[in-house]
Amino acid sequence: MVRKYRSALFYLVSFVIMGVTSTSVGAQTLADEAETALKKAVQYFRWTVSTNGGYLWIYSEDLKESAGEGKATETQIWVQPPGTPSVGFAYLKAYEATGDDFYLEAAKAAADALVWGQLESGGWTYKIDFRPKEGQRRYYYRHDKGKVNPKKRWNISSFDDNTTQSALRFIMAVHKTTGEEKYLSAVKYGLDFMLKSQFENGAWPQGYPLASKGYSRWYTFNDNAMNDCIKVMLDAYHIYGDEKYLESAKRGGDFIIASQLPEPQAGWAQQYDYDMKPVHARWFEPAAVCAAVTGRNIKTLIDLYLQTGEEKYLKPIPAAIAWLERSRLEDGQWARFYELKTNKPIYVNMDRKVVYEFVNIRPGYSWMGNYGSSAIRLYKKVKNMGREKYLSERNAPLTDESRRKRLVKLEPQVRAVIAKQDAQGRWVVDGKISCSTFIKNARILTDYIALAR
Numbered sequence: 328m329v330r331k332y333r334s335a336l337f338y339l340v341s342f343v344i345m346g347v348t349s350t351s352v353g354a355q356t357l358a359d360e361a362e363t364a365l366k367k368a369v370q371y372f373r374w375t376v377s378t379n380g381g382y383l384w385i386y387s388e389d390l391k392e393s394a395g396e397g398k399a400t401e402t403q404i405w406v407q408p409p410g411t412p413s414v415g416f417a418y419l420k421a422y423e424a425t426g427d428d429f430y431l432e433a434a435k436a437a438a439d440a441l442v443w444g445q446l447e448s449g450g451w452t453y454k455i456d457f458r459p460k461e462g463q464r465r466y467y468y469r470h471d472k473g474k475v476n477p478k479k480r481w482n483i484s485s486f487d488d489n490t491t492q493s494a495l496r497f498i499m500a501v502h503k504t505t506g507e508e509k510y511l512s513a514v515k516y517g518l519d520f521m522l523k524s525q526f527e528n529g530a531w532p533q534g535y536p537l538a539s540k541g542y543s544r545w546y547t548f549n550d551n552a553m554n555d556c557i558k559v560m561l562d563a564y565h566i567y568g569d570e571k572y573l574e575s576a577k578r579g580g581d582f583i584i585a586s587q588l589p590e591p592q593a594g595w596a597q598q599y600d601y602d603m604k605p606v607h608a609r610w611f612e613p614a615a616v617c618a619a620v621t622g623r624n625i626k627t628l629i630d631l632y633l634q635t636g637e638e639k640y641l642k643p644i645p646a647a648i649a650w651l652e653r654s655r656l657e658d659g660q661w662a663r664f665y666e667l668k669t670n671k672p673i674y675v676n677m678d679r680k681v682v683y684e685f686v687n688i689r690p691g692y693s694w695m696g697n698y699g700s701s702a703i704r705l706y707k708k709v710k711n712m713g714r715e716k717y718l719s720e721r722n723a724p725l726t727d728e729s730r731r732k733r734l735v736k737l738e739p740q741v742r743a744v745i746a747k748q749d750a751q752g753r754w755v756v757d758g759k760i761s762c763s764t765f766i767k768n769a770r771i772l773t774d775y776i777a778l779a780r
Contacts, residue, residue, distance in 0.1 A: 449520020
């Protein structure tokens with residue numbers, strides 16, 4: 328009887344071990360395939376697609392046509408995501424996952440392109456032009472300081488659409504990885520610019536130096552402008568340890584608190600004038616309470632609370648969430664804009680009129696969306712767990728079981744990405760090669776490789 332029990336136990340243990348080993352071997356085999364696919368993809372992007380180490384947004388399959396947010400020439404690259412910094416971050420993640428210097432060199436080439444295109448003012452505009460005469464004629468780059476007349480050359484750095492912020496965060500990450508002085512010089516110059524451009528009340532404008540008129544001079548949340556500025560300062564504090572960067576981030580949070588609109592519409596507007604009143608921007612962006620901004624501001628306040636432990640950053644959130652909950656559309660989502668005082672959802676039609684019905688509305692803009700759900704979930708989780716427990720769980724290393732589950736979840740995505748890659752290492756969708764697709768697929772491969780190592 329004992330002998331039978333031992334025999335059964337032996338086979339059970341052997342089965343479990345074989346199962347675990349089989350899973351591990353299978354994951355490693357797929358990880359090898361993922362590494363091959365990743366290398367092919369980056370080789371194509373680095374050596375065939377890039378311009379001076381940088382990237383646009385989208386290319387035709389034959390590479391004869393290309394564009395960023397707008398048309399671009401063969402000597403231009405885009406800074407605004409998903410352009411050069413976004414692709415560069417994908418390379419840096421690949422290096423961290425594999426340890427292969429090939430990916431680090433590709434990331435450094437992207438960083439070098441951005442350093443070359445840093446404006447004399449300290450940040451970046453949407454694109455960089457490497458044509459010697461055209462670039463010097465249109466833009467006042469930092470490397471041209473003292474060499475050209477700055478008059479009539481563009482020197483306004485943009486915080487719109489994560490432009491300056493993404494470039495600076497990426498170069499900081501490359502400097503952290505390499506320690507090379509040329510990156511530190513660009514970082515310090517850029518961070519000094521961001522400190523200089525921050526208003527005394529903690530806000531940032533859409534662009535700096537300030538324009539004499541127009542909406543770019545106002546305090547700007549639209550398109551994540553201020554939220555991304557705060558992320559830069561938190562990154563800078565984590566990397567360099569200088570308290571002035573943390574203080575800048577906290578001042579940004581103080582502005583979020585100060586600019587919250589009064590009850591019963593305790594959300595935030597996209598932009599504010601110098602009297603702290605909501606103000607319109609482009610013709611289709613009226614002065615209004617904005618659900619998208621409200622959701623993002625809740626997340627930024629939580630980030631600041633987690634960083635500092637200061638409860639003041641949580642205090643505005645319950646009223647903001649209550650407004651979001653009262654303002655849901657029938658399908659559970661939100662309109663982007665709600666009319667001041669009435670709280671009616673509003674839109675802007677092609678006649679440039681503010682209307683209450685979603686008819687003949689200007690296309691190409693996010694008028695409705697699930698803007699608040701993830702922010703509400705995050706707040707509830709942090710409050711329920713408490714700061715220390717939440718941070719401990721977030722920063723805890725993966726257990727073997729968690730790693731296995733993630734590998735299993737990623738496996739079909741990895742196989743699909745590999746299957747869709749052509750012989751040149753490209754992912755061609757509808758005759759186009761896009762940076763967004765490259766970044767998404769490279770991230771899937773990289774995540775799997777990192778988990779399987």
